[in-house]
Amino acid sequence: MSFVYMKILESRPERYDLGMSLLTLGTLTKIKRQIAEHVHSGNQVLDLGCGTGTLAQMCIERGAVVTGVDANSGMLAVAKRNSPSANYLNISLGNLDEHLGDESFDIILSTLAFSELTRAERIHVLKQIKRILKNGGKVLIGDEIIPENILAKCLYYAFRLPMRLLTWVITQTTTNAISNFDDDVREAGMEIVHRKSFMLGMFILLEIKK
Numbered sequence: 001m002s003f004v005y006m007k008i009l010e011s012r013p014e015r016y017d018l019g020m021s022l023l024t025l026g027t028l029t030k031i032k033r034q035i036a037e038h039v040h041s042g043n044q045v046l047d048l049g050c051g052t053g054t055l056a057q058m059c060i061e062r063g064a065v066v067t068g069v070d071a072n073s074g075m076l077a078v079a080k081r082n083s084p085s086a087n088y089l090n091i092s093l094g095n096l097d098e099h100l101g102d103e104s105f106d107i108i109l110s111t112l113a114f115s116e117l118t119r120a121e122r123i124h125v126l127k128q129i130k131r132i133l134k135n136g137g138k139v140l141i142g143d144e145i146i147p148e149n150i151l152a153k154c155l156y157y158a159f160r161l162p163m164r165l166l167t168w169v170i171t172q173t174t175t176n177a178i179s180n181f182d183d184d185v186r187e188a189g190m191e192i193v194h195r196k197s198f199m200l201g202m203f204i205l206l207e208i209k210k
């Protein structure tokens, strides 16, 4: 199983949701539903790397006011159809400081976007999250990590390396499954208060507070 394929799917936004649902055997949808359960009516929610807006729509259905951020205008075009009442910012996650004010969101969430960033970018974005999040607010991040279990790790590398090469040939980009997210969160001055693993530890859902 390899999620580097998601880079290929991102270049086909119309097929992204179906492709990711098949690729993750429904796990991505499950993680999004669990994230949405944290959202309450009236919450100001920020979705970083919102893609096609499926999580934004789940949060809107729970009564939240949602802002989605994404650098890929093709993904945002699909998001505007899937979740037309969300607000969207077509910017890089590296530029949040220029667009979003201090303590302006109750909940900041992100699925499968941090694994597309370098470690330096991840720490920069986490520091921005700390600034933008209201006191007492929550951060929920679902993403791809390198599993710790030996069997899962072997399976992961056996499939991932050839897929990574193929994805690079097709898209000239790849993903960076995260190895030490705890250190990144600590370096940004926040703490992980709850964690859950999915698919032999290949995915995590983290709840983070500042």
Ligand SMILES: C[S@@+](CC[C@H](N)C(=O)[O-])C[C@H]1O[C@@H](n2cnc3c(N)ncnc32)[C@H](O)[C@@H]1O
Binding pocket: 006, 010, 020, 028, 048, 049, 050, 051, 052, 054, 069, 070, 071, 072, 075, 091, 092, 093, 094, 110, 111, 112, 113, 116, 117
């Ligand atoms: C794998 S998709 C995940 C989309 C959605 N969150 C989901 O789970 O279905 C990653 C998304 O993050 C966006 N992304 C990646 N790096 C980004 C960056 N530096 N700035 C803004 N968006 C970025 C991509 O454009 C893409 O839409």
